[in-house]
Amino acid sequence: MNALIKSATIVDSKSDFHNETVDILIERGRITKISKRISNPNNYKEIKLDNLHVSQGWFDSSVSFGEPGFEDRETIDNGLKTAAYAGFTSVALNANSNPIIDSFADITFVAAKARNNAVSLYPIGALTQASNSTDLAELYDMNNAGAVAFYDYQKPVSNPNLMKIAMQYASNFDGLVMSFPQESKISGLGVVNEHINSTKLGLKGNPALAEELQVARDLFLLEYTEGKLHIPTISTAKSVELIREAKAKKLDVTCSVAIHNLVLTDDNLDGFDTRYKVLPPLRTQNDCEALIEGLKDGTIDMVTSDHNPIDIEHKKVEFDHAKYGTIGLESAFGALQTVFTTKKSIALLTQGKSRFGITETTISEGEEANLSLFNPDAKYQFSKADITSKSKNSAFLGMQLTGETYGIIANNKIVLK
CATH class of the missing domain: 2.30.40.10 (Urease, subunit C, domain 1)
Structure with missing residues (x-):
């Protein structure tokens, strides 16, 4: 070319x-x-x-395309075209499919589907078998097949001993463990942020505490195992504070924030529009400001679109029954620039590659x-x-x-x- x-x-x-x-x-x-x-x-x-x-190519650390199994939501081929049109040259693909990507063969399959594409696809393997939080998946085999990290997408690992073992085992081959920040027994059946708006709208609340307890737990486990942890899509002010303290202690932890959690708040829920049903939920303006400050001082390492295509049959339903998720690749740059300068937006869109073992480039x-x-x-x-x-x-x-x-x-x- x-x-x-x-x-x-x-x-x-x-x-x-x-x-x-x-x-x-x-x-x-x-x-x-x-x-x-x-x-x-x-x-x-x-x-x-x-x-x-022009800038060096952008990277998104959390995208879902559906394939295999949910091709009606999105295919790998069209997902990569979407990423390219949106300015992304590399994406990390979540194991958010059917079947779940949890084996050497699964990683090989998705990598082959993306071969010879302008956008580089980096598969994330499931942390546990079928993302069921019971037994560890084939982490080492998936690593050998090209998995860049291990994550049960938006599914918290409830068993702390399993998370401890995962960090210890992955450290043998420098594997990156990811842990979704939510304590399920605290979040319960909550579908939106537990605050004034959840009460006003009569929707079950998912408190900030549910996220913060899980973040604190995982940071304790990280300190004990001396492992390597990435916490995706944090959403509360206290989470930023906890990770800031962990970094001051030199723990090997990174984290990301979804762009919609920077720009939108639970005030957007007034119309019960299920497009705003995301996980973690939209929080308060105070949380948004703390997340933005966390990006400015380097506590939060990267932004993500957390791109999650959902078919209309699972979104055009009652709020309680709708699936979580929003697409975000196409709007990522424009939305980010509503809160940051162009220089800062580009810096954020190009950060995070090294954490996932991706070579960084420069325009030279x-x-x-x-x-x-x-x-x-x-x-x-x-x-x-x-x-x-x-x-x-x-x-x-x-x-x-x-x-x-x-x-x-x-x-x-x-x-x-």
Whole structure:
């Protein structure tokens, strides 16, 4: 693949050309020249786009595509196209399928489905067999097949001894254990944040305490085992505080936050719209502010879209019976820019790769082209026309967003909208 990108502003603090507007020559998938003006004697494909900005490729640490088993929600092929259009060059795929991805063969299957794609797919294997929180899955075998972490997607491991053993066992091969932050006996049948709005709306509450107890438990286990832990999608102010304290003690812990938990609150629930039924639930404005501060000071390591396509039959039902989840890839950049500057948004979208064993790149001559292309200043109202996913369950429909994505250049391929 050969291409010449014209008049692009580079947003990459590690690049010598950071904040400069330049031409970028790509030959056979590698950046061969960056300069103020580059001619095109070989008649390569030229990429000229309005207010074009480029950064190193974005990474999402938590996406679900449904396949195998839930292809009606999303397929791997269309999911990767959605990720590319949304500016992501790499995604970590949750074991949120039927059957659950919990073996060497399962990891091999999803990796093969994504082979030769512009977007790199990194499978996450289930932590326990069938994600049933009873017996550990084939962690070492899945690691050998290419699994980058182990996680029962949105299913807490209730047995602390099982989590302890998982951390101890995975440390033998530097495996990354992930633990969903929810204590199920405390959360009970709660479907929204336990606070003023849950009482006002008559919906069962899921208290912040349920998350914080599980985070505290897992951090104690981590300290005991000296293992390696990633806590996905935290949502409360106290969770940020607990992880900040753990990092001060030099524990090997990282965490992420879903973008919708930064931007939306339980005030959005007034209309009983099931698009806002997510897990962990939307919390309060105070929690949002603490999460944003946690990202600013480095306590929270990365953001995620927590992209989870759900078919209409499981969303257009009574709130109590609707499935949890929102799609988030298409809106990730625009929503993030409602609370952060472009510079900070790009930094957040490119963080987290090393935690999952993914090589980081920079925009420099001689480097492989792994680029996200976007216009940071475009303002628009997010609508179904902006959705590439098969499922349309977006919590951001109708919201004013800032920042349009054009696509990616990665793995010696160009994918543009």
